[in-house]
Amino acid sequence: MDVIERSIALLRVVSxxxxxxxxxxxxxxxxxxxxxxxxxxxxxxxxxxxxxxxxIPRGYKATNKTKQLFGAQG
Structure with missing residues (x-):
C-alpha cells in the first residue's frame, strides 16, 4: 500500500x-x-x-477538513 492509498483508507475510516x-x-x-x-x-x-x-491512551478523530473531503456528516 503506498502512502496515498494508506492515507485515503485511514481517513475514510476515521471520517x-x-x-x-x-x-x-x-x-x-x-x-x-x-x-x-x-x-x-x-x-x-x-x-x-x-x-x-x-x-490517554491517545486517540484521533477526523477534523472538519477530513469530513468535508469524504462527505461525512457531524
Missing part, C-alpha cells in the same frame, strides 16, 4: 466514525509498525486531517 482511532487500529488499516503508525498519525494531525485529544 465515518464517532469514536477515536487508536494507534493499534491505524496499524491494522495501514500495515505499519507501531512507531511508524504513531509518526504517521502525528503527521496527519499536523496537516490538519486528524485531531488528537490529549487523552
Amino acid at each position: 465515518s466514525r464517532a469514536n477515536r482511532l487508536s494507534t493499534q487500529e491505524c496499524m491494522e488499516i495501514t500495515g505499519l509498525q507501531q512507531r511508524s503508525a504513531q509518526r504517521y498519525l502525528v503527521e496527519l494531525e499536523k496537516l490538519g486531517y486528524l485531531q488528537g485529544g490529549g487523552s
Whole structure:
C-alpha cells in the first residue's frame, strides 16, 4: 500500500466514525509498525486531517477538513 492509498483508507475510516482511532487500529488499516503508525498519525494531525485529544491512551478523530473531503456528516 503506498502512502496515498494508506492515507485515503485511514481517513475514510476515521471520517465515518464517532469514536477515536487508536494507534493499534491505524496499524491494522495501514500495515505499519507501531512507531511508524504513531509518526504517521502525528503527521496527519499536523496537516490538519486528524485531531488528537490529549487523552490517554491517545486517540484521533477526523477534523472538519477530513469530513468535508469524504462527505461525512457531524
